[in-house]
Amino acid sequence: MPEIVPEPVVDLAHLAHVELLTPDLEGSVGFFRDILGLQETERRGASVYLRGYEEVYHHSLQLTAAPQAGLGHVAWRARSPQALARRVAALEAAGRGRGWIDPGPGHGRAFRFETPEAHPMELFWEVDYAATPPGEATALHNRPQRRPRSGVPARRIDHLNLMTADTALVRDFMMDTLGFRERERVEVDDGGPTIATWLSVTNLTHDVALLPEPTPARGRFHHVAFHYHCLQHLYDVAELAREAGITIEFGPGRHGIGGAAFLYLIEPGGHRVELMGDTGYLIFDPAWRPVVWKASEIATAVAWTGSAPPDSFWLPWASDAAAAQSSAA
Numbered sequence: 001m002p003e004i005v006p007e008p009v010v011d012l013a014h015l016a017h018v019e020l021l022t023p024d025l026e027g028s029v030g031f032f033r034d035i036l037g038l039q040e041t042e043r044r045g046a047s048v049y050l051r052g053y054e055e056v057y058h059h060s061l062q063l064t065a066a067p068q069a070g071l072g073h074v075a076w077r078a079r080s081p082q083a084l085a086r087r088v089a090a091l092e093a094a095g096r097g098r099g100w101i102d103p104g105p106g107h108g109r110a111f112r113f114e115t116p117e118a119h120p121m122e123l124f125w126e127v128d129y130a131a132t133p134p135g136e137a138t139a140l141h142n143r144p145q146r147r148p149r150s151g152v153p154a155r156r157i158d159h160l161n162l163m164t165a166d167t168a169l170v171r172d173f174m175m176d177t178l179g180f181r182e183r184e185r186v187e188v189d190d191g192g193p194t195i196a197t198w199l200s201v202t203n204l205t206h207d208v209a210l211l212p213e214p215t216p217a218r219g220r221f222h223h224v225a226f227h228y229h230c231l232q233h234l235y236d237v238a239e240l241a242r243e244a245g246i247t248i249e250f251g252p253g254r255h256g257i258g259g260a261a262f263l264y265l266i267e268p269g270g271h272r273v274e275l276m277g278d279t280g281y282l283i284f285d286p287a288w289r290p291v292v293w294k295a296s297e298i299a300t301a302v303a304w305t306g307s308a309p310p311d312s313f314w315l316p317w318a319s320d321a322a323a324a325q326s327s328a329a
Contacts, residue, residue, distance in 0.1 A: 008181070009179030015208070017057070017074075018074055020070075028268055029050075032050055034150055034151050046066075054155040055156050075121070091111070091177060107124045133145055159225045161223050175199070181201070184292075195295060196210060224273060227276050228276060230277060233277060234252045246265055247265065249265065259281045
């Protein structure tokens with residue numbers, strides 16, 4: 001008999017935006033606008049909305065003034081109104097739904113939910129598309145505007161990484177309830193539990209990754225990533241960062257997992273930001289089998305080329321990093 005393969009859930013389209021809470025709003029805005037070349041699309045209340053110059057939605061990044069750095073929320077776009085309804089039903093059945101919210105800047109009505117470790121997320125279908133800024137129209141018709149003339153402009157948001165104490169629990173929720181597929185993972189040697197995983201709903205190796213949380217805290221954030229097409233751009237950003245006094249934490253180098261070139265910076269609000277110099281590999285195989293790494297191979301998995309990650313890389317880099325280090329000691 002032919003093999004019976006479970007029908008995949010394909011109701012999520014992609015990562016739509018991420019909200020970061022920052023104690024230095026103007027410093028964070030300056031970093032993303034002047035160093036990474038993101039375009040400011042709106043200010044409303046305590047928030048500033050930005051996007052990459054090739055992104056067609058109103059924003060991919062929301063920066064919100066707050067006493068402490070942290071994750072505000074993560075937003076995913078559904079593939080259709082019907083897909084949205086199906087995922088809302090699944091979230092409610094799983095007991096993870098937190099209810100509907102009214103339309104906000106850049107999108108229509110959204111359904112709020114949390115992961116099993118309280119990472120705040122939302123899901124919507126309706127979006128507002130980016131308006132071309134005055135004087136920024138381009139003859140390249142498949143872009144919403146011309147390439148910015150400040151900083152080293154990032155093209156789009158790419159992914160984010162979250163901290164999890166029970167990685168398998170959150171992974172299974174993302175896969176079973178939302179339709180994510182596991183692409184790579186790290187296990188304790190000799191077939192032990194999963195300690196890190198890379199998941200996607202697109203052809204990317206990951207739209208979200210889960211890394212181990214070393215403290216009793218829950219719902220925390222590791223980094224957000226933005227995409228470039230050229231490795232040289234990472235070195236160009238690194239020069240701008242050095243001149244501006246921005247901390248370069250790790251890189252440039254190339255990941256083993258995912259295969260992408262990387263550079264990690266710490267922006268003025270206290271968040272870790274990854275810049276990707278290329279896409280890494282893409283996945284087109286519908287029967288993809290997750291690539292499994294042993295914990296003892298983590299150095300190669302994280303950095304195929306370049307230096308090893310610093311100890312700080314395994315902690316959330318924010319105003320509570322010192323507490324995290326104390327708890328882990």
